[in-house]
Amino acid sequence: MSTSAADLLSPYDDRAPSGDPVLEVSSVAVRFGGVNALTDVNLTAAHGEITGLIGPNGAGKTTLFNVITGLQEPTQGKVYIDGREISRLSPHKRARLGMARTFQRLEVFGSLTAYENVLAAAEFHRSWSEDDTPPRDVAREVIRRVGLGSVAQARVDALPTGLARLVELGRALATRPKLLLLDEVGSGLNHDETEALGELLVSLARDGISVLLVEHDMELVMAVCDLIHVLDFGRIICTGTPAQVQQDPHVQAAYLGADTDAAEATA
Amino acid sequence: MSEFVSFTVVGLVTGCIYALIGTGLVVTYTTTGIFNFAHGAVGMFAAFAFWQLWQGWHVNAVVSLVLTLFVIAPAIGLVIERLLMRPLHGAPPDVLIVVALGLLLALVGAAQLIWDPNTFRRLPQFFNGSGFPLGAVRVSWHQVIAIVATAVAALLIALLFKRTRLGIAMRAAVDSPPLLAMAGGRPTLVQQSSWALSSSLAALAGILIAPIYQFNVILLTLLVVDGYAAAIIGRLRSLPIAIGGAIGIGLGQNYIIEFASGSGGFLSRIYNILPMVVLFVALIVLPQDRLRTASFSGAVPPRVASLRSSLVAGVVLVGVVFVLSAHLSIANLKIGANVFAFALILLSLVLLTGYGGMVSGGQMAFVGLGATMMGHLGHGGSLVGVVAAVALSAAVGAAIALPTLKMRGLYLALATFAFATVMDQAVFQQILGTGGSIQVDRLRIPGIPTTSDRAFFVVTAVVFTLAAIGLLAVRRGPFGRRLVAVNDSPAACATLGVNVNWTKLIAFTASAGIAGLGGVLLGGVPQSASAIDFAALLSLVMLLIARVGGINTATGALFGALTYAVYQGYSPHLPHLLQNAYLLTGLAAISVGRDPNGFGGRVAQLAERLRPDRSASETPDVPTQATGPAAVFLEEEAGLVHVGS
Numbered sequence: 001m002s003t004s005a006a007d008l009l010s011p012y013d014d015r016a017p018s019g020d021p022v023l024e025v026s027s028v029a030v031r032f033g034g035v036n037a038l039t040d041v042n043l044t045a046a047h048g049e050i051t052g053l054i055g056p057n058g059a060g061k062t063t064l065f066n067v068i069t070g071l072q073e074p075t076q077g078k079v080y081i082d083g084r085e086i087s088r089l090s091p092h093k094r095a096r097l098g099m100a101r102t103f104q105r106l107e108v109f110g111s112l113t114a115y116e117n118v119l120a121a122a123e124f125h126r127s128w129s130e131d132d133t134p135p136r137d138v139a140r141e142v143i144r145r146v147g148l149g150s151v152a153q154a155r156v157d158a159l160p161t162g163l164a165r166l167v168e169l170g171r172a173l174a175t176r177p178k179l180l181l182l183d184e185v186g187s188g189l190n191h192d193e194t195e196a197l198g199e200l201l202v203s204l205a206r207d208g209i210s211v212l213l214v215e216h217d218m219e220l221v222m223a224v225c226d227l228i229h230v231l232d233f234g235r236i237i238c239t240g241t242p243a244q245v246q247q248d249p250h251v252q253a254a255y256l257g258a259d260t261d262a263a264e265a266t267a
Numbered sequence: 268m269s270e271f272v273s274f275t276v277v278g279l280v281t282g283c284i285y286a287l288i289g290t291g292l293v294v295t296y297t298t299t300g301i302f303n304f305a306h307g308a309v310g311m312f313a314a315f316a317f318w319q320l321w322q323g324w325h326v327n328a329v330v331s332l333v334l335t336l337f338v339i340a341p342a343i344g345l346v347i348e349r350l351l352m353r354p355l356h357g358a359p360p361d362v363l364i365v366v367a368l369g370l371l372l373a374l375v376g377a378a379q380l381i382w383d384p385n386t387f388r389r390l391p392q393f394f395n396g397s398g399f400p401l402g403a404v405r406v407s408w409h410q411v412i413a414i415v416a417t418a419v420a421a422l423l424i425a426l427l428f429k430r431t432r433l434g435i436a437m438r439a440a441v442d443s444p445p446l447l448a449m450a451g452g453r454p455t456l457v458q459q460s461s462w463a464l465s466s467s468l469a470a471l472a473g474i475l476i477a478p479i480y481q482f483n484v485i486l487l488t489l490l491v492v493d494g495y496a497a498a499i500i501g502r503l504r505s506l507p508i509a510i511g512g513a514i515g516i517g518l519g520q521n522y523i524i525e526f527a528s529g530s531g532g533f534l535s536r537i538y539n540i541l542p543m544v545v546l547f548v549a550l551i552v553l554p555q556d557r558l559r560t561a562s563f564s565g566a567v568p569p570r571v572a573s574l575r576s577s578l579v580a581g582v583v584l585v586g587v588v589f590v591l592s593a594h595l596s597i598a599n600l601k602i603g604a605n606v607f608a609f610a611l612i613l614l615s616l617v618l619l620t621g622y623g624g625m626v627s628g629g630q631m632a633f634v635g636l637g638a639t640m641m642g643h644l645g646h647g648g649s650l651v652g653v654v655a656a657v658a659l660s661a662a663v664g665a666a667i668a669l670p671t672l673k674m675r676g677l678y679l680a681l682a683t684f685a686f687a688t689v690m691d692q693a694v695f696q697q698i699l700g701t702g703g704s705i706q707v708d709r710l711r712i713p714g715i716p717t718t719s720d721r722a723f724f725v726v727t728a729v730v731f732t733l734a735a736i737g738l739l740a741v742r743r744g745p746f747g748r749r750l751v752a753v754n755d756s757p758a759a760c761a762t763l764g765v766n767v768n769w770t771k772l773i774a775f776t777a778s779a780g781i782a783g784l785g786g787v788l789l790g791g792v793p794q795s796a797s798a799i800d801f802a803a804l805l806s807l808v809m810l811l812i813a814r815v816g817g818i819n820t821a822t823g824a825l826f827g828a829l830t831y832a833v834y835q836g837y838s839p840h841l842p843h844l845l846q847n848a849y850l851l852t853g854l855a856a857i858s859v860g861r862d863p864n865g866f867g868g869r870v871a872q873l874a875e876r877l878r879p880d881r882s883a884s885e886t887p888d889v890p891t892q893a894t895g896p897a898a899v900f901l902e903e904e905a906g907l908v909h910v911g912s
Contacts, residue, residue, distance in 0.1 A: 095764035107759035109752045120748040147895020166897040197896040
């Protein structure tokens with residue numbers, strides 16, 4: 001064994017932090033008809049860190065993920081990976097620069113088993129990268145890390161949503177990304193499961209994988225994130241450490257405002 | 268100048284009839300969300316009913332017309348709505364496609380049974396074609412009626428939609444029938460009205476166009492299908508644009524004829540195919556309404572056979588064929604060879620449609636190319652012919668795939684069907700002659716007898732078996748996983764670095780190549796090929812037979828082909844009612860074609876039950892230890908997870 005198990009999951013090229021952010025989003029705007037889904041969004045995700053992206057429902061988090069991964073063309077603005085502009089690249093070319101994502105609305109390969117989902121992704125990676133680690137080794141390691149061993153042989157469309165999201169996480173990991181974009185991967189998990197997810201994310205970051213995390217579970221976000229961006233009505237209203245974000249009046253207004261609305265609705 | 272005017276009048280008339288057809292499609296689409304592929308057959312059937320009343324039973328022309336337009340046609344529409352479409356509300360889109368195509372074929376078959384195609388019939392123009400001079404040209408009353416009827420129908424429908432309660436309810440119905448019901452509307456009434464109305468429009472179009480062109484079940488159906496281009500130009504929603512497009516196509520066709528009179532044969536061939544070319548181009552160029560799409564491969568496709576079991580099955584199959592071949596008559600040997608030729612064609616659909624989710628309504632075009640190429644370059648059964656056949660079919664497949672890669676579901680089925688129609692009318696009928704045929708030699712391998720009927724039967728079985736084993740091996744491997752993954756979620760694939768279009772292109776090209784090889788075998792059975800062997804409607808027959816047999820298994824391909832070829836061989840001995848393949852295929856599709864896995868899926872299920880441990884999916888040797896979030900999930904919520912094994 002020349003490569004350790006942990007190495008199989010780590011990014012395939014140099015892991016030394018360069019100081020530059022791995023991801024930079026610059027003045028991105030998206031308009032759907034007359035609706036401004038995103039307005040002048042700027043954010044960064046640093047090497048080997050977990051960056052949070054939070055905000056109320058409909059704030060534009062998934063739209064931003066779609067812009068970053070190339071599924072949604074922005075009305076204006078640019079996206080950079082490792083300082084390289086990728087705004088004009090097709091989704092698969094962006095993925096080949098080392099980013100992978102999960103989807104809020106499940107996009108699993110439903111007619112394949114959990115193991116085959118992960119294996120397929122490892123094979124995709126093998127086909128476009130110079131890395132020649134056998135896909136089966138990568139897939140086995142991913143299955144072990146995520147803990148999918150006992151459902152590896154089950155078709156994914158038969159799995160409960162919480163597990164299917166973890167299959168998507170495993171699938172993304174199998175392409176050995178430097179940047180992992182997770183869109184509510186923890187929804188559908190209970191407290192203990194979320195805690196285990198947090199541990200996994202922290203260990204991935206330690207291995208050099210940068211994570212951009214969209215999540216509603218504040219406990220998880222506050223526990224694992226190094227930096228948090230808060231999105232509200234398509235704008236970044238606050239960027240800071242967990243402590244700073246929790247103190248920020250704009251953030252409190254955004255969340256409390258939502259809470260008062262909810263309170264009124266139930267009253 | 269007078270020529271120009273008369274071509275304009277004729278073009279305007281054709282255009283108006285296309286407009287009626289397009290209007291009917293837009294009416295059903297805007298109110299029910301269903302693109303009625305069978306619209307052409309409804310128009311054809313109603314025109315024949317009109318002929319029966321007027322010419323067959325000598326009922327007064329006006330009475331016949333009123334009965335057809337306001338009783339028979341709406342009744343057909345209501346029956347379709349009640350028996351087929353209403354029960355399908357909320358059904359997966361692939362089922363809707365299968366049922367609509369099945370209905371098209373069933374109506375064609377039923378019309379052929381009722382009105383024997385070998386009997387010559389004529390549907391006269393209104394007022395027997397008499398007319399009046401208009402300046403330097405003569406205009407017939409039939410033409411006047413066509414133009415006036417279209418104008419009146421378009422106006423009435425516009426008023427209906429804009430000004431009446433029913434019309435407004437019809438427009439509301441498409442999005443959510445339950446919501447309409449809550450708002451006090453009656454969705455069922457609305458849908459019934461729209462099916463009745465669109466059937467009447469199809470009937471009117473059929474009655475008007477049949478006397479101008481040909482009065483033949485299949486040709487008339489295809490004439491009405493030509494009008495689909497108008498609806499696609501109107502993006503299935505806009506009546507004015509659809510009508511404008513229709514008149515544009517009608518005029519274009521007739522101006523081409525005018526120019527063609529000076530320039531020889533080529534342009535006049537374009538006349539026939541122009542509407543289908545426009546349909547194809549419009550599908551590519553105009554962003555279409557998002558139809559509900561889903562994979563055609565079934566929600567839960569059966570497990571893929573393991574290498575071991577496919578090898579065992581292959582050896583058994585070839586062995587049985589070899590033993591059987593010694594005992595079969597020449598006629599039965601040919602039927603047997605046909606079984607495997609068709610099985611190979613259906614196998615091309617297993618790859619493309621079953622695994623890849625791309626619905627092809629034009630597979631016989633590739634089959635025809637293969638057979639034609641073998642006929643031209645494969646003299647004496649040379650291998651060059653086979654290679655050329657596969658290469659050309661694959662190349663044309665790639666050329667058709669490139670512009671259509673983004674299409675899904677019904678749109679792709681329409682585009683490929685348009686392609687098959689163009690190939691049928693502009694290529695096969697020209698190269699092979701409308702009634703003629705060319706010689707297609709059987710492959711000759713030095714030292715091995717391959718050309719006798721008995722040997723050819725075994726050869727076809729071996730070719731199919733090798734192709735099936737190969738296809739299953741591909742399905743189990745990285746490319747197969749990629750193709751299935753692309754079908755399950757193109758978005759996820761793209762974000763994992765997969766070039767989705769390239770993957771689809773490879774599958775399309777390979778499928779066309781396999782179909783081309785199927786053509787080599789199919790032509791080799793009678794050692795000839797003629798245009799009717801590759802008629803456009805047969806592409807739909809192949810798709811539906813593949814579906815009924817099981818479009819995602821090799822077993823399904825073999826079963827579908829076995830049923831079809833044996834039926835074809837023996838149908839002359841069957842009672843009259845059972846002699847029409849279109850009718851039976853259509854009915855089979857409507858009834859059992861809803862099961863996405865077909866017969867092959869049942870067999871696979873049975874096999875799995877008998878030997879549940881023999882799984883062909885990848886088996887990882889992963890420790891099922893309890894770390895990681897998924898492991899915690901499985902520990903705490905084990906009750907939620909039901910794993911089959």
